[in-house]
Each structure stands twice: as C-alpha cells, then as structure tokens.
Amino acid sequence: MSTPNTAPAAPGPLLRMRDIHKEFPGVRALDGVSLSVGHGTVHALMGENGAGKSTLMKVLSGVHPAGSYTGEVLVDGEPVRFADVTESERAGIAIIHQELALVPQLSVSENVLLGHEVSRFGVIDWGATHARARELLLRVGLDENPATPVSALSIGAQQMVEIAKALAKRVRLLILDEPTSALNEAESERLLGLLLELRAQGVACILISHKIGEVMSVSDEVTILRDGRTIETLAVERDARGVPSVDEDRIIRGMVGRDLDQRHPERTGRIGPELFEVRDWTVDHPTRAGRRVADGVGLTLRAGEIVGMAGLMGAGRTEFAMSLFGRSYGRYVRGGLYRDGRALPVGSVADAIASGVAYVPEDRKSLGLVLDDDIRSNTTLAGLRRVSTRGVIDPGLETVEARRMSEHMRVRSHGTSQTVRTLSGGNQQKVVLGKWMFTRPELLILDEPTRGIDVGAKYEIYLIVRRLAAEGACVLLISSELPELLGMCDRIYAMCEGRITGQVSGEEADQETLMKLMTRTGDQP
Template sequence: MLEMRGITKSFAGVRALDGVDLTVRPGEIHAVCGENGAGKSTLMKILSGVHPHGGYEGSILLDGEEVAFRDIRASERRGIVIIHQELALVPHLSIAENIFLGNEHATRGIIDWDRTMREAARLLKRVGLPDRPQTRVADIGVGRQQLVEIAKALSKEVRLLILDEPTAALNDEDSGHLLELILELRRQGISCIVISHKLDEIRRVADTVTILRDGRSVETLPLRTSPDAAPDLPEDRIIRAMVGRALDSRFPERTPYTGPDAGRTALEISGWTVRHPIDHQRKVVDDVSLEVRHGEIVGIAGLMGAGRTELAMSVFGRSYGVHDGGSVRVNGREVRTRTVPEAVAHGIAYVTEDRKTYGLNLIDTVHRNISLTSLRSLARHGVVDEHQERRVAEGYRRSMGIKTPTVHEPVERLSGGNQQKVVLAKWIEADPQVLILDEPTRGVDVGAKFEIYTVVERLAAQGRAVLLISSELPELLGMCDRVYTMAAGRLTGEVRREDATQEVLMRHMTQDRN
C-alpha cells in the first residue's frame, strides 16, 4: 500500500533522517519504534504533508504511484490522516464541531446542523464513545478526546491512520479501549502506523515493527505470523535494535547512601489537606502524611484522579488548589512553602509531568533553560555570566547525554526524552535536598529511561531524597525503596520494596481509605 524510499531530512545542518525506508501493507498495523530523537515523528510528518514535498529527499509511493504532498489536506485527500501526540482539538467547541472542523457539512456557506449531529453520532458509535455530539470537548477526559480524534479521522474516509504515542497520557483502562479500537479498525481494512515507546502495547496490536536509530531504519521485523497469532518476537530483541545494545537490566544498580545524613528524614509531610480550586467543598488531597529520608527513593502509586499530582503541586509552592491544613518539614524544621520561590529556597524541587507547559521555555535555548533555577549563583552584580552559564549547560549535555547539536539550540527542537533531561538538569543545578519527580519518563523510550533512572539513582546515592510519582508500576518496583499508594486523595498503604508486587500495589490503589 505504502512505500517510503530513501527519505532524508535535515534541520539547520543536522540530519534528522538519513535514507529511511518504510513499507506498509493493506490492513496492517505497523509499529515504528526508536529512541527519542531517532526521527519517528519527523518521518510521519513527511508522510502526512506537515513537512511538504521539496523539503526532503527520497520518494513516497501510494498504491504504486509516486505522490508529492505539499500540505496536510493533500495527504488527507488520499486517505492518510495523522493524530499527533498533542491533540488538535478546540476545547470550547462541541464534539461534533471538532469532528467536522475544516470539513463542515455546509451548503452555500450555511452549516447543516442536523446532518452534522447525525453523522457525528454515527462516528461516535463506531469508535465506542457514549457522549452526545453536543458535549463540549473540554468536558471529557483525555482518553475520550483520543476517540474524538479517531472519529475525526474516520470522517475523512481514512485508509491509513497514523497515531503518534496514542496512549502516552492515558490510564490503563483508556489505553486498553483505544488498542481494541485500533484492532477493530484493522478488521475493517484500515491500515495503521503506530509510534509508541510502550513495547508491551506494540506486541499486543502490531503485525510488523520498523526500528529507527539515529535517523536510519535499521530493521523491519514481523511480530506475528498472522493477525490472530500471539507475538513471537521477544521484547528484548526490539530493545536491542532500538538502542544498539542489549539492556541486561531495565534499572541501574542501587548504591546505598552512607553519608552523615543516612537514615535522617529529609522531607516530612503531615496532615496535608487541599481542596479543589473551584469546588471548595471537595478535598483532592485528604489528610496525607508521609516521609522521605536522605538517600531514599520513595514512590507514590495511584490511579488517575488519586491526587498524586495535586499533592506534589500543592506542596511545591501551593501551585494547585486551596490549602486547608497540614505542615511540611525539611530536615526536621517546619518550613513555609506558600510560593514556588519559598519551596525552592528550602531545598525542594519539582519536575512536573507536563514539561511543555510548566517545565520548559520552549522557544528559549537549552543553556538558558538549564540556568533558570540558578541565575543568582551565575550572576555578578545582577548580570548573568553567560560564559559560565554555557559551561554549566555543556557539562550537563555531556554528563546526561542530552542529544543536541549545541546548547544554543531551542528546546522545542529536541525530542521528548531530551527535553525531559533538560528539565532534570535545570532542577539538579538548583542543588535541592528534596526532588519530587512527577511521571519523569512519560513519553520516553527505553534507552532514555535507563539514562534518567541512572541520574535519579546517582542523586539518591549523593544523599538527596527523591519522591517518585509514576503510573508505571514496574518503574516504581524497580526504582523505589518504599511505595505509598493513594486513592481518592487519601493514602491507602505503604509497601516496602521487598514486599511490593504489582498485585499488592493495585490492591492498595483500589481501596477507599487506610
């Protein structure tokens, strides 16, 4: 159905793709894997016309005929539709309006609303979404918004659907529903290209996987002998092709902290209660108490809506909700964290789960993002020493393996995993005693995950206290000394490393209270 031959693309002299080949058969789910920065999204943007013909070398053949897409509309007319990781929906418009935005059912400039609602209802039924077409997109969750995007694609008579990290922001239930829908689309004859870092999901739905590394296509491997057969390609085989080496362990070896503060409590949260910022009657964090010691990595597990992020943000400068009680102690001394500068001044750092909105200044450079938390130490008489600023950033670029041509590169040009490393570097430079990490490896490939885990382990070995929030239970089990579980804003359990299993954590995560 589709052939991409010798695709080569450069940005500012840096080669993002170098002679990439990709072949997709009719009715196939084809996964594209690779480390962050391997060129996956760039390849799909070329296929969908985001990067127009003439801006790259190589050729694209659809049904044996060479095509030249100069924009997205040109690719959509041929049945190729892309759903980006960042959803392209207008929150204040209805589901129906979003589905047909730019593709309205209209006569002489007047929209036929009856037909619009009727067709939207049909598409929603097809994707298994129970909401009414008149519902505002802002009033539904991210999982349902993904289904709206697929309904929007189906309205354009899609033949080849491209999904870029479709489950990155979804919980397990929504992810499972979306994967079942992808399988149903295959049964209807629609081909899919899926970009994902979640290898278990790829093995669950894909027929074939193409692996990119450093802008080149290194291998295309069959995952199963027939659509209904179980996958017979080991996960480790995919990882080896992605990173160019075997990862004998997904997590680094722990080095116990033996310094003077070993065993001493670094962070203690007592009776912490936070109310919803709009509905003040509702408690989103309810009487939570926990502690993290120096040199310790402590996890927080919970389902969506458990209050994990709300707890972290409210402790870090009361960045979320209305504080309704509780105290924070750092090294045994009660501290005020009413603002972000106060929290930072007391040695608390917070790596947000939403790096693009809250963690980075995307239009600024790597070196300026890294220095944001430490400008005072880099300044003389109120003027930042730019040479020292660059030296600091260059040191992090080497030590953390940030893939960027120079530290003068805008952060928006970096892949997700490398952006995450910049956020980590920014907070490490602030020299915190307590580091709160909220979904630090979301949307990050297995190779970059290991590098981030290594940085986190190194911080703990230096005596820092790390509070790790994650939706990936294997990550918590592999990294943490203890794990607290949350449900409905309350702590429901505390599990030591030697007692922790996915089943034990899930049982606590689904309880209502202690």
C-alpha cells in the first residue's frame, strides 16, 4: 500500500482537547472534557448513549463551530478554531458518521473525489479521476469498478468508500462513529483490519463503538465519558498471546458507574399456553421474480414467552418479520398467522395492529420514528384512536398518555415536546418501543432492538422486554448477537436461506449449536 501524504509527526500528541464545555438549551452536554490522541494510534471513545461522545467529535470536526463551546483544541500543539467542517478537513481531520454521507446515484469515483475531482482546463478528466479513485480503493482493500453506482454496493463496501473518500482529503486523524453497527462479522473484521493498516501508515483514528470486544482488539487507548465528563483514559497493552490488559468488565464499570453482575435480567413471569402460530409463511422478493425470501416458515409462540430468531445476514429474518407485519415487505404467496387456532387478518399494517401485532424495525430512524416530530407525536402515532374523540386528536389527552408512556419507558428527555432527533440512540429506541407498547400488543416482534446501543441502555431495554413478557405478551426477538439471544430467550429458532432449520430451548442452547443450525440448509425439522 502507498504511504499517506502527511506531514512529519510533530513531538507530542497529534490532538489535544482541553476542558471542553458545550451547552444546549437546558442541557450541559460536555462538562470539562479532555482528550489526547497520539500520532498513528487508534484511540477508542466509549460511553453510554448521551455521554457526550458525538458532541465532542462534532466540536472537533467543526460541526459545532468555535465560539459555540468553551475550551481549547490543539493540533500538533497549535491552537485551532474551526468555523466549519471544511476547515477541520483542511487540517487533516475527517469524520465518518454512522449514517453514511454518500450519494447513492453517483458512481464510486464521483463519491470518493467529490469536491476533489481531477480536472484539466476546468473540465473533469474522467480517466484520471477513475485512476485516482481506484488507487484509493485499493488502499482500503476494495476491488470495485470506480464507475459502479454506490447504491449497488453492500453496506460494508460503502463504509470502505467513505474511508477512501476521507483518504482523498489527506486525512491525518480519522473519526469513525459506530462504523460496524450495520456490518456482518466478516465486514467488521475487514474494517478493523484496515484501521490497523492505517495506524501503521501513521494515520490516527478515533473509534466510537459500543462493541467492547472490537474496541479491545484494535485500540491503543480508551477514553471513557459519562454524563458529559471524562472519567478516565486507559492504556491498552497486550501480552504475547494478544490478550489486552483491560477487560470488558473494567470498561463497563467506567461507562455505567457500577458493576453489571448480570448482562441480562432474570425471568420473573411464567410461560402460558400457546397463543400464536405462524403456518407455512411464504413470501417472494418484491422485485426479483422467483427469489423466495421466506419459504414455508412455521413457528409457535406462547403467552409470556420470549422466542428468539437467529440467522446470518441474508437468512431472511427481517424479510419474514416485515412481511408478517401487514405484508409490508415482499410478495405474499401463502401462509397465515393464527391466534388460538383462529386465522388473523394481517393483509395490511392496520390489520396487523388491530390483530394485536406490533413490529419494532431494525432501522429505527428510517422506519420506526418521525425524527423531526416530538416524543408526544411519535408515541401516540400507532394508536391515535386512544387519544382522539370523534376522529379528532385531543392534545391534552395525547400529552398525558405520552408522558405516562415516556415515564414507563424511562425516556431521558426534557419533556414530551422534545424533538426525537435530539435524543440519544438508546432513548430513541425507547420511544419506538413505547409507541408500540401504547397499542397494547399481544405479539411484539423486535428486530435487532439493541443495535447501536450501549450496555447500560441495553439492560434497560431488556428489562422492558421482560416486563412485557411477564404481562402475558408474546415476544419474537430477532438478533445477530448470539449472547443476547442466549441470555433473553426461552426458545430459539434458527433460519437459513429463508427457512427454519431448527429450534432449541433456552436451557439447551449454546453458540455452537445455533451456528450449526444457522448454516444448515434443507427442510424444516
């Protein structure tokens, strides 16, 4: 790989942030935070949702301009005051947000070199542009045709395009916010390997992630934030076997301010009789003729039971869940949902809700919330009849009900009039859960409910799910995290290529058994 075009490393750290304070109306987001990052190091920034990590990075990258905060930022020992993102990029600082900033309709080349196109006499030289883009793509280990539209790439490949785009700006400090949250295991390993390669080339990285194992595998130092304050910075050393000197429990204790003796709450309710059954559920891909995404799926759920669904990426779990929820995905072929042996109408989302079915989607921001609306509107959106009189919403009743549900879900906010976009990821997820619990569901389908959420918020979500099951509801929990399924579920189904390949009780399940089922094709047992 080519060596990055960077200035020689100056003595001392590349970055210092000293005593950073940042306030929003009624909230102190950063309260004297300090951070130091060395040249050519991977520095992890960890903390619960709302701890101040993203706010601190927005200060550093110029999203929050100089003058909107107090404190000092130094690059190579020199004070800097960025007025916007462009100025921070000129200093060699680039940030890759969790929501990728690519233009799907443009080619890989156009995205990588957007604003830095190679031109001659004011006209873009497409040959040179594609050649430069290919050089950058190879540097991040991505063998793609530069003319390929970004929309045709996987999420993992798009992440690599984002990093190539940053390298085009001669980045010296790369900030990655939850870069592996939407990646499968192979893509995550590839990205983490790239961070180590960039470190070897002298590029420093700040890694924001809730995946403690990933952080420990690549980081040289870890800074922990809690409630807008710097708690501590830990140096990560490794023995001859590569085992880090800092363990997960140490990180968690710093993040939440206490030990989490149990990652998953104990069961408090009892499992009742069989309540719901899915029979021969079969769905085709919405646009690809002949491609079956759910093939004869059958499963049962008992009252008060948490049933897990395991599968590798592409197994068809989300497609099945969305299609079951009012046929909101794919082309329905056959099959039915039954309650106490009686077929339920689920031909539309309205039918599904009326039948007592609720679905918390994997992508809470695009499919679960109206981000620019407040907590009140989002909470009551799926159950407007409960806050309406003669078809007209009663604002007072809506506020009361939204406040009650918000308190029940322990949403941390300034009140139900707060815009959902301004909440942390964990609190946004609680609003989504509250929206569907407001409909009083008997069957709640949860699709990756803790993705991108820290360990403290995860535990609170788990408590909510346990409480719902204890009240007699059925829960279908879809998760890519096998420890989550093993810790939460009474039974677990495995899916591969759109088919159920087996089930195992919670007591008998282990990761090896589930992995065998998740990679086994063939008929249902």
